[in-house]
Every structure is written in structure tokens, then in C-alpha cells.
Amino acid sequence: MTATTQAQHTVPATASRTAAPASALRARKAARRRQLAACAVLMAPFFALLVTIFLIPVGTAIYLSFFSDDQPGLGFGPERTIFVGLRSYAALLTDPTFLSGLGTVALYCLIYIPLMVIGALALALLLDSGVVRLRAWAQLALFLPHAVPGIIAALIWLYLYTPGISPVIDLFAKADITIDFLGIHTVLPSIVNIALWSNLGYNMVVFYAALQAVPREVIEASVVDGAGPVRTALQVKTPLVRTSIVMVAIFTLIWALQLFTEPMLLSQSSPMINSRFSPSMYIYDAAFTRNNYSLAAAASVVLLVCTIALSYGVTRWTSRANTPEETAR
Amino acid sequence: MSTGDSTLMRPRLLGRATVNVVVALSVLYTLLPVLWLVLAAGKNRDALFSSNFLSLGDFSFVQNLRDLFAMDDGLYSRWYGNSLLYAVLGAGIGALVSVACGYAFDKFSFPHKEKLFGLVLAAVMVPQTVLALPLYLMASEAGLVNTFWAVFIPVLFNPFGVYLGRIFSQGYVPDEVLEAARVDGAGELTTYVRVALRMLGPGLVTVFLFQLTAIWNNFFLPMVMLSDQDLYPVSLGLYQWNSSASVSPEYYPVVIMGSLLAVIPLILAFALLQRFWRSGLTAGSVK
Numbered sequence: 090m091t092a093t094t095q096a097q098h099t100v101p102a103t104a105s106r107t108a109a110p111a112s113a114l115r116a117r118k119a120a121r122r123r124q125l126a127a128c129a130v131l132m133a134p135f136f137a138l139l140v141t142i143f144l145i146p147v148g149t150a151i152y153l154s155f156f157s158d159d160q161p162g163l164g165f166g167p168e169r170t171i172f173v174g175l176r177s178y179a180a181l182l183t184d185p186t187f188l189s190g191l192g193t194v195a196l197y198c199l200i201y202i203p204l205m206v207i208g209a210l211a212l213a214l215l216l217d218s219g220v221v222r223l224r225a226w227a228q229l230a231l232f233l234p235h236a237v238p239g240i241i242a243a244l245i246w247l248y249l250y251t252p253g254i255s256p257v258i259d260l261f262a263k264a265d266i267t268i269d270f271l272g273i274h275t276v277l278p279s280i281v282n283i284a285l286w287s288n289l290g291y292n293m294v295v296f297y298a299a300l301q302a303v304p305r306e307v308i309e310a311s312v313v314d315g316a317g318p319v320r321t322a323l324q325v326k327t328p329l330v331r332t333s334i335v336m337v338a339i340f341t342l343i344w345a346l347q348l349f350t351e352p353m354l355l356s357q358s359s360p361m362i363n364s365r366f367s368p369s370m371y372i373y374d375a376a377f378t379r380n381n382y383s384l385a386a387a388a389s390v391v392l393l394v395c396t397i398a399l400s401y402g403v404t405r406w407t408s409r410a411n412t413p414e415e416t417a418r
Numbered sequence: 419m420s421t422g423d424s425t426l427m428r429p430r431l432l433g434r435a436t437v438n439v440v441v442a443l444s445v446l447y448t449l450l451p452v453l454w455l456v457l458a459a460g461k462n463r464d465a466l467f468s469s470n471f472l473s474l475g476d477f478s479f480v481q482n483l484r485d486l487f488a489m490d491d492g493l494y495s496r497w498y499g500n501s502l503l504y505a506v507l508g509a510g511i512g513a514l515v516s517v518a519c520g521y522a523f524d525k526f527s528f529p530h531k532e533k534l535f536g537l538v539l540a541a542v543m544v545p546q547t548v549l550a551l552p553l554y555l556m557a558s559e560a561g562l563v564n565t566f567w568a569v570f571i572p573v574l575f576n577p578f579g580v581y582l583g584r585i586f587s588q589g590y591v592p593d594e595v596l597e598a599a600r601v602d603g604a605g606e607l608t609t610y611v612r613v614a615l616r617m618l619g620p621g622l623v624t625v626f627l628f629q630l631t632a633i634w635n636n637f638f639l640p641m642v643m644l645s646d647q648d649l650y651p652v653s654l655g656l657y658q659w660n661s662s663a664s665v666s667p668e669y670y671p672v673v674i675m676g677s678l679l680a681v682i683p684l685i686l687a688f689a690l691l692q693r694f695w696r697s698g699l700t701a702g703s704v705k
Contacts, residue, residue: 120600127606128526135519135580142575143541146552153552212444220434221441230445233452236684238635240653241677244660245451248458248674253467256454290448318433339543347545350637357661369547369638376551377642389548400543 147393153386154178177387186365187388191395193277194367198345201281205341206334209289213296214322228297231290242287243354250279251358271359280351288344292337299333300326335407339400346396349373368392452681459678463671482675489659489672496648497655501634502683504570504651509629512574516629517622520583521614525596535584541577550642557643568643569651573633579625586621587614623694627687634684652680 157173181187212231216224234242249255250270261268270279303326311325327334349369356362364378365371368388376385458466460479486494523535549572557568591614599609615622640654647655656676663669 124526124606125528127610128522128528130607131518131522131610134515138515138571138575139538139541139577141556142549142553142572143544143577145556146549147544149552149555150548153555212441215437215441218437220437222438227441227445231448232688233685234448235631236688237452237681238637238653238684240635240637240657241680242451244656244673244677245455247660249451249454254458254670286448286451289444343543343545347547349547353637354657354660357664369545372547372551373638373642376554382551382555385551389551392545393548396543396545396548397540 150386150389150393153382154390155383157383173383177383178391181384181387181391186363187368187371190365190368190371194346194348197277197281197348197367198342200278201284201345202338202341204281205285205288205292206338208285209292209337210296210327210330210334212289212293213300214326216293216297217300217326218318218322228290228294232294233290234287235291237287239287239350240354243283243351246279246283246286247355247358250355271355271361273361276355276359276361280348280355283351284345288341292341295337296330296333299330303329331407335404338407339403342399342403343396346392346399455674455678455681459671459675461671461674463667466670466674478671482671486672486675486679489669493647493655494652494672494676497650497652498679500649501651501653501680503566504573504636505630505633505683508570508573508633509626512576512629513579513622513626515574516576516579516625517583517586517618518610520580520585521587521591521610521618523580523584524587525591525593525614538577538580541575542581546638550638553639554642563643564645564649566649569636569640569649572639573629573636576625576629576632579629582625582628583618583621586618586624590617590621620694623691627691627694630687631684652676656680 154177155172155174156170157177215221216228221227237245249257252258252269258268258270269275307329308321308325311321316325347369348367352362352366352370356364356366364374369392372385372388372392375381375388459482460477462478462481519538523531523538553572554563557563562568562571595613595617596609599613600606604612634651635653636651637653637657640649640651641657644650644654647658650658656673659669659673659676663673
């Protein structure tokens with residue numbers, strides 16, 4: 090309906106310009122309708138998926154978090170479910186295991202995201218500086234872990250963390266150093282390492298591609314102005330690729346908040362990781378081990394809200410942090 | 419730092435050396451674990467646990483390969499086939515669906531278009547683990563839990579592909595081409611299939627590759643949806659075998675060999691389609 094009003098709105102404008110007779114006007118209207126129909130056909134499959142895989146599930150999660158089933162595990166027929174308001178949220182937010190999971194993920198993000206963004210950017214700047222030998226090969230080698238599925242990256246590192254199998258631990262042992270990579274203080278850094286290993290090269294390539302798009306004149310100008318390579322990299326190139334930096338930071342954040350695969354696998358070998366180590370593991374445990382759907386749904390909604398709020402926060406914060414710089418230039 | 423200009427050769431050379439050393443160390447960091455996987459795949463169980471790792475003495479690569487495909491009545495080849503089916507078919511259909519939608523966002527105008535696009539971008543942000551329980555309940559209502567479809571349908575959904583599709587459509591398909599086709603009286607959909615889709619080829623391959631990687635990596639969803647081992651993808655299968663390994667160590671060499679084989683398809687895909695995904699990364703980040 091709104092589509093036809095738009096069509097009427099645009100057609101007279103074009104018609105008066107060409108001073109077309111009524112039949113041409115009708116033909117234009119028909120063309121416009123054909124276009125909208127084609128647009129609908131092209132979009133329909135994706136939006137069917139969007140509704141079934143995204144909107145309905147999010148709605149269901151919110152709904153479930155406010156209702157509880159007297160006999161959990163028997164589905165959610167409307168007769169048996171009762172409205173419990175915020176009871177599930179209250180239960181969730183007073184559950185120390187959930188709060189410690191949130192704390193774990195917060196700490197994980199605080200260690201992982203800065204390391205990832207700075208490491209990938211530094212490598213990209215080094216590769217872009219033009220003094221690296223065999224640059225193409227170095228890039229390929231750095232990118233390689235991205236082709237290793239997450240669960241297999243976790244498997245490889247689990248073996249490298251396991252005494253008896255790991256050549257790394259053997260090496261340390263020869264130097265009389267004993268390291269327990271899966272101990273209480275080391276398990277989180279060990280997980281950070283797996284994620285860093287998997288994604289460093291990928292993000293480096295993203296930054297490198299953005300750096301390649303920086304106009305060469307800008308860099309030549311800064312060299313003429315007497316800036317050394319380090320200064321050019323930090324004060325000229327880095328601000329010019331900040332869109333990529335924000336994007337990488339946000340995607341890294343979204344992935345980091347979902348932390349699941351690596352701790353799930355390591356939990357097979359480390360008693361330091363319990364079944365509610367991260368919020369995602371908490372959701373899995375609540376839904377499929379304890380069959381407490383409303384609690385799992387409430388945890389899902391909390392995780393969703395945190396993700397959206399933090400992504401939004403990063404976007405706002407970076408755009409504000411950039412304003413003074415822009416006025417200075 | 420800023421004094422390192424071209425007249426002072428010494429700091430320059432030193433800088434060069436430092437840069438190369440840092441990059442070389444990073445390369446070692448990314449390569450060595452993969453190299454370990456390759457070497458470990460050639461070890462039998464005893465050699466795996468011996469401290470003398472680098473000795474190439476008992477080389478049992480072929481034996482491990484044979485064991486892998488014989489373990490649990492050849493379950494591994496079943497998983498491998500499943501993964502290929504989920505990933506190749508899912509990424510193929512998913513890329514076509516997403517790019518068609520991105521193209522429509524770029525080339526047609528209709529009310530509230532940008533709001534609708536905002537919804538697509540919001541979907542990129544939503545964690546998969548949030549959707550898992552509702553999807554499981556929906557699948558169980560529809561009687562699809564523990565079937566191929568329970569994993570296959572959700573992986574088709576790729577909102578980031580729509581975003582990329584829109585950018586590629588802006589870059590690769592000039593509006594004049596569409597105008598020309600319209601003047602010639604070609605239908606909109608015919609134009610899309612015959613003209614635009616061909617120009618969108620590289621973009622389509624990029625979206626396909628991103629989605630292929632995502633589906634091949636997929637672990638959480640199959641874990642939630644599937645209980646029948648015959649439907650498992652490689653990722654979930656290896657997870658399960660690894661959990662058995664702590665009890666029965668004969669699984670260790672098999673899990674390692676299985677991991678090595680599971681890495682190969684993505685490396686092949688990235689190597690063969692290199693020029694496409696590089697352009698995709700630029701499109702996704704510079705914009």
C-alpha cells in the first residue's frame with residue numbers, strides 16, 4: 090500500500106518532465122510495479138530466514154524468560170505455563186555461577202580485545218612499511234590459522250597444553266621450568282592465546298587491506314614533512330584506518346562475548362573449567378542439562394542486551410574520541 | 419623515533435632488522451602449531467607421548483590414516499561428508515539468498531528501506547548462543563530436532579552477506595546497465611539473473627567463502643540439535659572422540675589425524691579463491 094503511494098509520488102514528476110501522454114504514464118506505473126514485485130521476489134527468501142531464524146527466536150527467548158513451566162522439559166504449551174514476571178531474572182542475577190561467568194567473560198574481553206586489535210594493527214603496519222622480506226608469504230602464513238576451524242584450533246592447543254604430549258612443556262622442562270597451562274590462573278590466558286592465534290592473521294589482513302587504500306600522497310607528504318616511519322605509522326596511517334579498527338573491535342567483541350567452543354573443549358581436560366564457565370556455557374547448561382528453559386532464556390536475553398549495549402557503546406565512544414582529532418586537523 | 423631519517427643508515431638498518439624479526443616471530447607463532455599437527459599426525463600412540471618428539475623414527479602416517487577411517491565403522495568419513503554437505507550446499511544457497519537481497523537493497527527504492535537494512539545489521543550483532551534454545555524448541559515443535567534440516571536451515575541465514583552484497587552491488591553493477599536492460603524491455607528478474615549476477619560473481623564467491631568457513635566451524639548449533647552420530651559434522655565428531663580419548667587413549671592419534679584432514683578443505687578453498695576474498699575484506703572494512 091505504501092509502495093503504491095510512493096509510485097504515485099514519483100511518477101508525475103518524471104511524467105511532467107517528459108510531458109508524456111496518459112498511456113506512457115500508465116506504462117511507467119506498470120514498470121514501477123514490476124520493479125517492486127522483482128524487489129520483493131529477491132528479498133523474500135532472506136526475509137523468510139530473518140523472521141524464522143532471528144525475529145521469532147529472539148521473541149521466543151524474551152517470552153520464555155517471563156514465563157515458567159510447572160513441569161519443565163515438557164515444551165511450553167500455553168495451558169501449563171504461568172507468568173512469573175522478573176522471577177527468572179532475579180534468580181539469574183543472584184546466581185553466583187552466572188555472575189562469575191559474566192566476570193570471566195569481562196576479564197577475557199579486557200585481555201583479549203586490546204591484544205588482538207593492537208597486535209593485528211601492529212603487524213599490518215609493519216607489513217605495510219615495505220621493509221618486510223617475503224611479504225606475501227608472511228601474510229599467508231599469518232592468515233593460515235583462520236582456515237583452521239575453532240574446535241580444531243582448540244584441540245591443537247589443548248594438546249600443546251597437555252603434559253606428556255606437548256613439546257612446549259617438554260622444552261620448558263628441559264630448562265627446569267614447570268608450567269601448568271590449565272591451572273587456575275593460567276587457564277584464561279590459555280584461552281586468550283587460542284583465540285588470538287586463530288584470529289590475529291585474519292584481522293591483520295583486514296587492516297592491511299585498509300592500509301593499502303590509504304592514498305600514497307598522504308604518506309609521501311608526511312615523509313616530506315620529516316616524519317619518521319614510526320611516526321608516519323602511528324600518527325598518519327592509524328587514524329586513517331579507524332573505521333576498520335572500530336569494525337574489527339566490534340566483531341571481536343561480539344565473538345568474545347559468545348565464548349563457548351574453547352572452554353567447552355578444554356573443560357574435557359581441565360577441572361578449572363566448570364560447566365558454567367562463561368554465559369554461553371551457562372545457557373547451554375541451564376537449557377539442556379537442567380532443562381530450566383526460563384532461566385536459560387533469561388540468561389540469553391541478558392547476554393543479548395550486553396552485546397547490543399557494548400557494541401553500541403564502542404561505536405559511540407570511538408566516534409566521540411575521534412571528534413577532537415578531526416577538528417584539530 | 420622521528421630522527422630515523424634517511425641520512426642515518428645505522429638506525430634504519432637496525433629498524434629493518436627489528437621489523438623483520440618481529441614479523442618472523444609472529445609467523446613462527448602461527449605456523450608452528452600447524453606444523454605440530456602435521457608431525458603429530460605421523461606418530462603412533464607411543465611416539466606421541468614420548469619426549470623425543472622430533473625423531474622421525476616410528477613413522478605411521480598411513481597406519482593412522484587407516485585407523486581413522488576404520489574407527490567406529492568408518493564414522494569419520496560419514497562426518498566429513500556431512501560437513502561438506504552442510505558447508506558447500508549451505509554456503510552456496512546462503513550466498514545466493516544474501517546477495518540477491520543485498521542487490522535489491524541497492525538497486526530498488528521503497529519506503530522504510532534504511533530501517534529494514536538497520537534490522538539486517540542488528541541481526542549481525544546477535545550471538546548465536548542466544549538463538550540456540552528458541553531454535554531448538556521451534557525445531558522440536560516442527561519435529562525437526564535431530565534431522566539434517568535442524569542444522570542446515572539456520573546456517574543459511576547470513577545477514578553480513580546482505581551487507582556485503584549491497585556494497586558489491588554498488589561497486590560492480592552500474593545503474594546504467596540496468597537502465598539499458600529496462601529500455602530493451604527485459605524483465606527485472608531476467609536482468610538480475612542474466613546480467614547482474616554475472617557482474618556480482620566475485621562478490622558472490624566472497625560471501626560464499628565467508629559462509630563456508632562459518633558453517634565448517636559451526637559447533638554450537640549441531641551440538642544442540644543433533645544426538646544421532648550419523649548426522650554429526652566433523653567438528654562435533656572430533657569433540658566427542660576427544661572426550662573419549664581421556665578414557666581410551668587409542669583415540670588420540672585418530673583425533674589428531676582427523677583434525678589434520680578437517681583443516682584441508684578450507685585451506686584449499688582460501689588458496690583457490692584468494693583474489694576474491696581479498697577484495698571482500700576491503701569492501702567490508704574500508705567502506
